[in-house]
Amino acid sequence: MSTIIALETHDVRFPTSQTLDGSDAMNPDPDYSAAYVRLVTDADDGLSGHGFVFTIGRGNDVQVAAIEALRPHLVGREVEPLLDDMGAAWDLLVHDSQLRWLGPEKGVMHMATGAVLNALWDLKAKRAGMPLWQLLASMSPEEIVAAVDFRYLRDALTEDEALELLRAAESGRGERTKALLAQGYPAYTTTPGWLGYDDAKLERLSKEAVADGFTQIKLKVGNDLDEDRRRLALARHAVGPDVCIAIDANQRWEVGEAVEWVQALSDADLAWVEEPTSPDDILGHAAIARAIAPIPVATGEHMMNRVMAKQFLQADALQVLQIDATRVAGVSENLAMLLLAAKFGVRVCPHAGGVGLCEAAQHLSMFDFVALSGETDGRFIEYVDHLHEHFVTPVRIEDGHYVTPTEPGAGTEMLASSITEYEVTA
Amino acid sequence: MSTIIALETHDVRFPTSQTLDGSDAMNPDPDYSAAYVRLVTDADDGLSGHGFVFTIGRGNDVQVAAIEALRPHLVGREVEPLLDDMGAAWDLLVHDSQLRWLGPEKGVMHMATGAVLNALWDLKAKRAGMPLWQLLASMSPEEIVAAVDFRYLRDALTEDEALELLRAAESGRGERTKALLAQGYPAYTTTPGWLGYDDAKLERLSKEAVADGFTQIKLKVGNDLDEDRRRLALARHAVGPDVCIAIDANQRWEVGEAVEWVQALSDADLAWVEEPTSPDDILGHAAIARAIAPIPVATGEHMMNRVMAKQFLQADALQVLQIDATRVAGVSENLAMLLLAAKFGVRVCPHAGGVGLCEAAQHLSMFDFVALSGETDGRFIEYVDHLHEHFVTPVRIEDGHYVTPTEPGAGTEMLASSITEYEVTA
Numbered sequence: 001m002s003t004i005i006a007l008e009t010h011d012v013r014f015p016t017s018q019t020l021d022g023s024d025a026m027n028p029d030p031d032y033s034a035a036y037v038r039l040v041t042d043a044d045d046g047l048s049g050h051g052f053v054f055t056i057g058r059g060n061d062v063q064v065a066a067i068e069a070l071r072p073h074l075v076g077r078e079v080e081p082l083l084d085d086m087g088a089a090w091d092l093l094v095h096d097s098q099l100r101w102l103g104p105e106k107g108v109m110h111m112a113t114g115a116v117l118n119a120l121w122d123l124k125a126k127r128a129g130m131p132l133w134q135l136l137a138s139m140s141p142e143e144i145v146a147a148v149d150f151r152y153l154r155d156a157l158t159e160d161e162a163l164e165l166l167r168a169a170e171s172g173r174g175e176r177t178k179a180l181l182a183q184g185y186p187a188y189t190t191t192p193g194w195l196g197y198d199d200a201k202l203e204r205l206s207k208e209a210v211a212d213g214f215t216q217i218k219l220k221v222g223n224d225l226d227e228d229r230r231r232l233a234l235a236r237h238a239v240g241p242d243v244c245i246a247i248d249a250n251q252r253w254e255v256g257e258a259v260e261w262v263q264a265l266s267d268a269d270l271a272w273v274e275e276p277t278s279p280d281d282i283l284g285h286a287a288i289a290r291a292i293a294p295i296p297v298a299t300g301e302h303m304m305n306r307v308m309a310k311q312f313l314q315a316d317a318l319q320v321l322q323i324d325a326t327r328v329a330g331v332s333e334n335l336a337m338l339l340l341a342a343k344f345g346v347r348v349c350p351h352a353g354g355v356g357l358c359e360a361a362q363h364l365s366m367f368d369f370v371a372l373s374g375e376t377d378g379r380f381i382e383y384v385d386h387l388h389e390h391f392v393t394p395v396r397i398e399d400g401h402y403v404t405p406t407e408p409g410a411g412t413e414m415l416a417s418s419i420t421e422y423e424v425t426a
Numbered sequence: 427m428s429t430i431i432a433l434e435t436h437d438v439r440f441p442t443s444q445t446l447d448g449s450d451a452m453n454p455d456p457d458y459s460a461a462y463v464r465l466v467t468d469a470d471d472g473l474s475g476h477g478f479v480f481t482i483g484r485g486n487d488v489q490v491a492a493i494e495a496l497r498p499h500l501v502g503r504e505v506e507p508l509l510d511d512m513g514a515a516w517d518l519l520v521h522d523s524q525l526r527w528l529g530p531e532k533g534v535m536h537m538a539t540g541a542v543l544n545a546l547w548d549l550k551a552k553r554a555g556m557p558l559w560q561l562l563a564s565m566s567p568e569e570i571v572a573a574v575d576f577r578y579l580r581d582a583l584t585e586d587e588a589l590e591l592l593r594a595a596e597s598g599r600g601e602r603t604k605a606l607l608a609q610g611y612p613a614y615t616t617t618p619g620w621l622g623y624d625d626a627k628l629e630r631l632s633k634e635a636v637a638d639g640f641t642q643i644k645l646k647v648g649n650d651l652d653e654d655r656r657r658l659a660l661a662r663h664a665v666g667p668d669v670c671i672a673i674d675a676n677q678r679w680e681v682g683e684a685v686e687w688v689q690a691l692s693d694a695d696l697a698w699v700e701e702p703t704s705p706d707d708i709l710g711h712a713a714i715a716r717a718i719a720p721i722p723v724a725t726g727e728h729m730m731n732r733v734m735a736k737q738f739l740q741a742d743a744l745q746v747l748q749i750d751a752t753r754v755a756g757v758s759e760n761l762a763m764l765l766l767a768a769k770f771g772v773r774v775c776p777h778a779g780g781v782g783l784c785e786a787a788q789h790l791s792m793f794d795f796v797a798l799s800g801e802t803d804g805r806f807i808e809y810v811d812h813l814h815e816h817f818v819t820p821v822r823i824e825d826g827h828y829v830t831p832t833e834p835g836a837g838t839e840m841l842a843s844s845i846t847e848y849e850v851t852a
Contacts, residue, residue: 027523058495058524059535065491066534069484097453098484104677104705104728107533108492109485152704155681155713251530255581278578279530280733282708283740287581302530307706314709 001078002043007071007116009064010036011424012414013057014355014387020196021386022056022353025222025252028196031057032387034355035064035112036414039119041079049123050413051115053326054354060424066112069099074116083124086147089117090332094149106304110329117330118360122410132331132410133180133366137173141166144371148336149306156310162339169374176370184401185365186376187383188216188246190353192235195220199234206238213400216244216271216380222252225264232268244271246298251275255284259291272298272320279303285317296320301327301351306336313344322351322382325360331410338368348373353384358395359411362402390418427504428469433497433542435490436462437850438840439483440781440813446622447812448482448779451648451678454622457483458813460781461490461538462840465545467505475549476839477541479752480780486850492538495525500542509550512573515543516758520575532730536755543756544786548836558757558836559792563599567592570797574762575732582736588765595800602796610827611791614642614672614806616779618661621646625660632664639826642670642697642806648678651690658694670697672724677701681710685717698724698746705729711743722746727753727777732762739770748777748808751786757836764794774799779810784821785837788828816844 016022017029033056039049053063073092082089093113094105102109125132136144141163150159189212192205202219209217219235221228228247235245247270253261258276273295277284279302289297300322303309312318321341323334341348348368350361358381365381373379381402388394392413396403405411442448443455459482465475479489499518508515519539520531528535551558562570567589576585615638618631628645635643645661647654654673661671673696679687684702699721703710705728715723726748729735738744747767749760767774774794776787784807791807799805807828814820818839822829831837 027527030524030527056524056527058522059492059528062488062492062495062528062535066485066488069488096484098456098482101453101456101482102485102489102534102537106706106730107535108528109488109534111528112488152680152707152710155710254578278733280532280731281578281737283737284578284581304532305706307704311707311709 001080002041004039004074004077004079005042006040007074008038008040009067010419011060011064012036012419012422013060013424014422016386017057020194023194023196024220024248024250025195026250027056032355033057033060034414035060035067035115036419037067037115037119039074039116039123045127047123047126049119051117051119051122051330052356052412052414053111053115054357063108063112066108067115070112070116079123082120083127086120086124086332087149089120090147090149090329093117094329105307105329110305111326114326114328114330114333117332118326118410118412121331122412125410126408129408131405131407132363133370134177136363136367137177137370141170144335147332148339149332152307153310153336153340156314157340157343161343165339165342166372169371172374173370176374180366180370180404184398184403185362185369186380187214187397187400187402188218188380189214189383190218191383191385192217193219195223202231203234203238206235210239210243212397214243215400216246218246218248218274220250221247222249222261225261228265232265236268245269246271246274248274249276251278251302253277255281255287258288262292262295266292266295270295272296274298274322275301280308282308282311282315282317285312286315289317289319298322298349300324303327305329306333306340309337309340313340313346319346321346321348323348323361323364324351325357325364331364334364338364338372342373347378349380350382352382353386355387356391356412356414358383358388359391359393362395362405363410366404390414427506428467430465430500430503430505431468432466433500434464434466435493436845437486437490438462438845438848439486439850440848442812443483446620449620449622450646450674450676451621452676453482458781459483459486460840461486461493461541462845463493463541463545465500465542465549471553473549473552475545475552477543477545477548477756478782478838478840479537479541480783489534489538492534493541496538496542505549508546509553512546512550512758513575515546516573516575516755519543520755531733531755536731537752540752540754540756540759543758544752544836544838547757548838551836552834555834557831557833558789559796560603562789562793563603563796567596570761573758574765575758578733579736579762579766582740583766583769587769591765591768592798595798598800599796602800606792606795606830610824610829611788611795612802612806613640613809613823613826613828614644615640615809616644617809617811618643619645621649628657629660629664632661636665636669638823640669641826642672644672644674644700646676647673648675648687651687654691658691662694671695672697672700674700675702677704677728679703681707681713684714688718688721692718692721696721698722700724700748701727706734708734708737708741708743711738712741715743715745724748724775726750729753731755732759732766735763735766739766739772745772747772747774749774749790750777751783751790757790760790764790764798768799773805775806776808778808779812781813782817782838782840784809784814785817785819788821788831789836792830816840
């Protein structure tokens with residue numbers, strides 16, 4: 001047995017607003033940041049668990065304060081009972097009734113819980129000597145189901161149905177693992193498409209994306225219809241007819257406005273329309289999806305919890321679910337969302353980019369391929385080429401695919417030198 | 427012109443868990459708390475603006491940290507441009523793109539914004555020398571609409587429709603003001619019904635409620651069906667056939683479970699069923715409402731923003747909207763929710779109790795009666811007899827009604843002595 005002896009936090013901020021990396025219709029000048037947590041035990045294995053919440057600058061200190069609020073639950077506690085039963089870890093953190101009031105299960109407090117749960121998953125994977133995707137894919141259906149909170153899901157997905165889905169994917173795990181290790185997992189890139197980039201940069205980066213083997217790129221839209229039309233034409237000219245182009249409005253529109261705007265762009269052959277309106281508007285997304293079909297609606301990077309995921313699926317309000325590694329309560333809640341998507345037969349294309357989101361998200365999609373949906377058709381993990389150099393096990397991209405990671409852990413460990421260099425102190 | 431020279435915060439916690447006041451199926455031992463804010467200007471009028479977020483204990487420090495994160499927007503800024511255009515105040519705080527990422531518009535960061543907006547509304551009312559309800563009722567329809575953010579609402583309620591609703595209520599404002607001052611506003615009481623109270627206390631408090639003129643009480647349920655049935659029978663015996671009894675499950679059930687549980691209690695003549703399941707589950711509430719009709723579904727104390735309110739109304743997922751003074755972004759967002767309820771013809775019965783929620787909520791219902799819905803039929807403001815003694819202008823209840831307050835302000839100012847006595851320091 002070993003004991004958690006420290007919960008360390010760090011307020012880490014990168015000055016990305018200086019180059020307009022990450023600029024979109026709602027976020028003109030983000031400073032990509034991480035509210036970072038490290039769990040330290042007294043085991044002599046030298047291993048610690050790392051997690052974080054991705055934010056875009058101001059308020060990263062609030063997010064750190066929320067992580068700090070979880071310290072009394074963790075420091076001084078034996079870690080094995082949590083690592084051996086991640087459902088118990090969830091209960092400990094998510095079901096603190098007083099902290100729950102601050103959400104419930106949404107926003108700053110919920111994301112803090114996610115960072116800590118992810119740190120525990122990271123530690124569990126490191127102790128197992130496996131990358132997280134492989135650890136998850138090696139767990140039995142019963143163990144996976146025990147790690148998930150089915151509260152509020154059971155009218156759409158029961159424990160038994162989840163077990164069935166996982167059992168159905170048990171055969172073939174070995175083959176798919178081999179295929180994954182050989183070929184990696186498809187990626188698409190948002191690198192060319194930030195709103196703050198000029199035409200030359202958009203064109204150059206679009207061509208580079210094709211040369212690098214990507215089969216889908218994404219453009220930010222939503223500030224000006226004529227500009228969007230012009231930039232889409234530029235991008236299409238650069239990538240040619242065979243590469244897909246998705247667009248992302250970052251919540252810019254009203255429901256009716258979204259329909260009109262997308263219809264005005266529909267000759268651009270859109271792969272999907274992302275975040276057309278408020279991420280909370282299930283019924284609005286459903287109305288948009290009906291109106292612009294067959295163009296798919298994609299959303300999820302601001303989807304606050306599994307109860308929203310359930311309803312988006314029940315209402316046919318999205319055709320592409322973009323789970324986010326740090327928006328919800330970590331790997332544990334993302335397992336619930338993957339199971340829901342599998343139940344409803346909807347493809348999952350994780351949101352990534354930011355700080356460390358690519359490093360974290362890849363494990364979720366890879367687990368899904370090996371042990372749940374068994375598919376990569378029409379599925380991609382988002383890729384943006386920022387800030388990977390700050391991680392101990394940065395993602396690698398080859399020929400438009402994520403190279404399957406083999407290092408132990410969840411990918412969430414930042415270099416100590418980067419933390420030191422970019423940490424903000426009050 | 428005057429300038430905001432300080433934003434003071436206080437972490438104030440009352441040890442209510444010692445008496446099980448406030449105990450329910452999800453919250454066994456709350457310590458009612460306030461993350462409190464005071465805005466100080468350099469004007470020589472001696473007036474300051476007071477607001478707070480109600481929490482139930484742990485994490486109140488996180489909520490305070492979120493309020494602190496808004497200081498740079500306020501301190502050093504001229505206050506009149508904000509007080510004269512509360513829509514501009516909203517934009518300043520809610521549309522900070524970096525802070526918005528932490529919600530968006532939900533949870534800890536959004537509630538912090540609400541506390542600060544409420545402090546501004548308090549200051550505006552004090553400067554006008556009016557209680558908040560009267561200030562709001564004296565604003566023109568155009569001024570009210572300008573204070574509201576219609577983003578993401580326009581598929582259900584446009585600015586023009588809101589203007590129409592407010593203009594239609596302009597005639598009769600004077601008469602209704604007189605009636606309000608003479609009769610107050612109906613209340614119901616939750617005082618008898620906490621789960622932690624024994625039978626004798628439930629019975630005694632139920633009888634006292636009737637003697638005090640209340641025509642509706644509310645019981646906490648959801649832990650044990652037989653117990654609920656027994657306690658409902660006890661309460662019915664105590665209050666007689668003419669007093670209404672509502673029940674509150676505090677999110678305890680799955681969707682199907684809620685339907686079965688309520689159907690098993692349906693011979694108890696229930697006034698409404700409150701928070702049957704996750705507050706995020708619009709489609710679940712709609713299914714429950716269809717199944718248990720004509721028993722109304724009530725929810726709202728955890729409704730995180732106006733986008734959720736819109737959808738609950740669009741989906742017929744509630745019959746009683748329980749707005750909360752500090753869960754959303756303050757008076758400004760509650761105006762949006764009152765307008766939505768008026769558009770959909772749904773009655774509003776604010777959540778109150780906690781710390782200072784009665785003091786704050788009464789102004790919203792009273793404004794609604796005078797200047798918007800013009801009705802009190804079937805409408806009540808919740809009342810719980812806790813912690814009022816800590817406020818400068820505590821609510822007064824007479825014959826089951828809130829006595830209409832006439833003191834200037836929003837009711838949100840806590841006694842300095844109470845802050846000193848109950849403040850927690852790190």
